[in-house]
Amino acid sequence: MSHTPHxxxxxxxxxxxxxxxxxxxxxxxxxxxxxxHVLNREIHRIDSGIEPASEDRTEELKKERLSLLDRVQRTLAAGEMLS
Structure with a gap:
């Protein structure tokens, strides 16, 4: 499989x-x-045509990925541990 983006x-x-x-x-x-990681791989499989999904489902997954990415970015910017 090719490189998974994002x-x-x-x-x-x-x-x-x-x-x-x-x-x-x-x-x-x-x-x-x-x-x-799991969500990103699922989106990659959908975008690659390996796994079928509706447009609504794909959009929902991408919104969740963006939300997670925002949380990661905030944590990195704060230089903090979550625990």
Missing amino acids: ELHDEFPHAAAQIHALKTQDKRFAALAERY
Whole structure:
């Protein structure tokens, strides 16, 4: 399979070390990052035509992904742990 776009390390290349640290040290951030990863992969499969989905479902998934991305960005900007 080709490269999956919108992975966290692609969205925040400057914060790779911070993301890794948060994922290993903060259970809630790790769960947030995992949900983002799973959701992003599902959207990629839909966009690639591998998995069928209605436009409404696809839009719903993309809105959730954006919400998760906003939460990750706020956490990185604050330099904080969620736990």
